[in-house]
Amino acid sequence: MDYTFKSQNKEATLKLGQSLGHILQGGDILCLEGDLGAGKTALAQGIAVGLGLTAAVTSPTFTFIQEYATSLQDNLRLVHMDLYRLQHPEEVEVIGVEDAFQTDTICLIEWPKIAEDYLPEDRLDIHIQGSGEDTRIFTFRFQEESWQERLDRLFSILKDDH
């Protein structure tokens, strides 16, 4: 099965994120890839809504890492990172990226490439193609089997919504 999704506008991306939020659990790592302005933060904002966050999720461009409590389960937190401004892979350790790879944490990483040596294989890679006025195409890739069942579930929900 091909896990791709077309989004015509920001609202559709927010809704995609919200549905995605419903299939996530502690320990999940999601890498959000795409050009500047592709919609990585918009997707993260949707995910946050899906996780029941009431705080506004803003782009962690300058803080690198932003942490939020979720209301879904006790002690489940959302960590949202933007590694765009990192210059060297060693900085990944300095800012504590790996500290977020915990079973009580859902971790979203914008611009993950610089951290590739630190990322576990069990993760969901989401690539967003397009920017500006383009229709966005979201492609989901994973290596670990466990994602398959959950993405099947997500895509059956998305299909019903259309």
Ligand SMILES: Nc1ncnc2c1ncn2[C@@H]1O[C@H](COP(=O)(O)OP(=O)(O)OP(=O)(O)O)[C@@H](O)[C@H]1O
């Ligand atoms: N289909 C779409 N999905 C998401 N955003 C869209 C879409 N169409 C247009 N946009 C616009 O594109 C912009 C996406 O901004 P966003 O901050 O989410 O991008 P980003 O990928 O996080 O960028 P950066 O790399 O700078 O962090 C917003 O201004 C949004 O209104």
Ligand SMILES: [Mg+2]
């Ligand atoms: Mg962003």
